[in-house]
Amino acid sequence: MKVLHVITGLGIGGAEQQLRLMLRQLPTHNEVVTLTDPGPVAEGIVADGVRVAHLDMAGNRDLAALPRLTRLVKRGGYDLVHTHLYRACLYGRIAARMAGVRTILATEHSLGAVQIEGRPLTPGARALYLTGERLGTATVAVSTTVARRLERWGVRRDRIHVVPNGIESGRFAFDEKARRAAREGLGLAEDAFVVGGVGRLAPGKRYDRLVRAVGELSGARLLLVGEGPERARLLRLAQERRMADRVLLPGACEDPPPVPHPGDLPSLLAAMDVFVSTSHDEAFGLAVVEALAAGLPVLHVTCPALQDLPPEAAPGARRVSGSVPGLAEELRRLRALGPHRRPVPPAVHHYDIARSAEQLMAVYEGALRRQPPTREASSS
Numbered sequence: 001m002k003v004l005h006v007i008t009g010l011g012i013g014g015a016e017q018q019l020r021l022m023l024r025q026l027p028t029h030n031e032v033v034t035l036t037d038p039g040p041v042a043e044g045i046v047a048d049g050v051r052v053a054h055l056d057m058a059g060n061r062d063l064a065a066l067p068r069l070t071r072l073v074k075r076g077g078y079d080l081v082h083t084h085l086y087r088a089c090l091y092g093r094i095a096a097r098m099a100g101v102r103t104i105l106a107t108e109h110s111l112g113a114v115q116i117e118g119r120p121l122t123p124g125a126r127a128l129y130l131t132g133e134r135l136g137t138a139t140v141a142v143s144t145t146v147a148r149r150l151e152r153w154g155v156r157r158d159r160i161h162v163v164p165n166g167i168e169s170g171r172f173a174f175d176e177k178a179r180r181a182a183r184e185g186l187g188l189a190e191d192a193f194v195v196g197g198v199g200r201l202a203p204g205k206r207y208d209r210l211v212r213a214v215g216e217l218s219g220a221r222l223l224l225v226g227e228g229p230e231r232a233r234l235l236r237l238a239q240e241r242r243m244a245d246r247v248l249l250p251g252a253c254e255d256p257p258p259v260p261h262p263g264d265l266p267s268l269l270a271a272m273d274v275f276v277s278t279s280h281d282e283a284f285g286l287a288v289v290e291a292l293a294a295g296l297p298v299l300h301v302t303c304p305a306l307q308d309l310p311p312e313a314a315p316g317a318r319r320v321s322g323s324v325p326g327l328a329e330e331l332r333r334l335r336a337l338g339p340h341r342r343p344v345p346p347a348v349h350h351y352d353i354a355r356s357a358e359q360l361m362a363v364y365e366g367a368l369r370r371q372p373p374t375r376e377a378s379s380s
Contacts, residue, residue, distance in 0.1 A: 166353030196272030201228030
């Protein structure tokens with residue numbers, strides 16, 4: 001089976017890194033085209049042995065990119081085209097149709113309750129999304145929560161298949177040596193209480209609340225792994241609260257990295273004592289699952305990945321309101337317990353990337369046969 005994946009960009013981001021992990025598992029001949037930004041994730045995909053083409057698209061309204069993409073699809077002789085992220089889903093579906101490809105899938109990675117890919121949902125965005133969706137064969141939702149949102153938007157239920165995001169769970173197993181090396185590299189004392197978060201530094205993540213909450217705990221440190229437009233504002237807030245020396249922003253983290261090192265994501269998670277997700281609108285919550293795989297106690301405001309499972313699947317995770325006083329109180333409670341690692345919970349095994357790849361292959365095969373797998377099988 002020859003599959004072309006079309007994605008908006010390949011800078012460091014959740015959907016982009018998820019694509020790379022999936023490509024490492026799929027037993028198909030895969031190629032990738034990125035509309036823009038062939039960044040670090042593109043380099044990683046190429047290093048894994050998958051060809052990546054760059055369309056060099058100038059912007060959302062660069063219609064000249066459409067015939068270029070159509071020619072690329074036609075030349076490739078693909079059995080299936082799989083699109084990822086809003087712009088790529090729209091242009092990719094149209095190009096695949098024009099190139100004569102009959103089987104077209106799209107993964108919806110980032111549909112929140114009130115935003116998509118960090119942008120507010122509008123009637124125009126919804127109308128354009130639904131127009132594009134009808135050009136495809138099926139839509140893959142990364143969680144049951146996203147599947148329900150798609151249905152409410154107007155996507156037919158029989159066109160939606162749930163294939164959850166996944167992680168290479170074994171890579172995140174806690175390592176005391178990695179913890180010491182990461183803390184040394186970050187200038188953190190062995191006995192420091194370190195609160196952590198992972199994600200794009202964007203307004204919707206509400207990391208300002210986490211800065212304020214950690215500021216209420218004398219001597220506590222905050223380690224935020226990610227990059228984005230809120231970086232400068234978060235640093236200013238830390239300075240205003242006289243805790244600039246207690247907030248660490250090491251930047252975005254490619255995962256998996258070319259080679260393991262003290263600054264890679266598993267090592268940074270090992271350096272933390274508790275993980276917090278303050279975002280109020282998520283499509284999945286992959287960082288929470290990674291933190292659980294690292295044995296961390298987790299506080300989260302919302303996480304569809306866990307909300308779609310029974311509570312006993314993640315006993316180390318606690319849902320919180322996200323208020324600053326509430327977060328500070330929860331962090332005090334966890335600090336009083338002392339540093340500890342929890343057993344890896346069932347939720348982590350449920351979201352192993354190998355399992356997700358098997359589910360996606362079932363969707364591929366069903367789409368090619370024009371007989372999609374049952375919803376029960378696709379959402380298990």
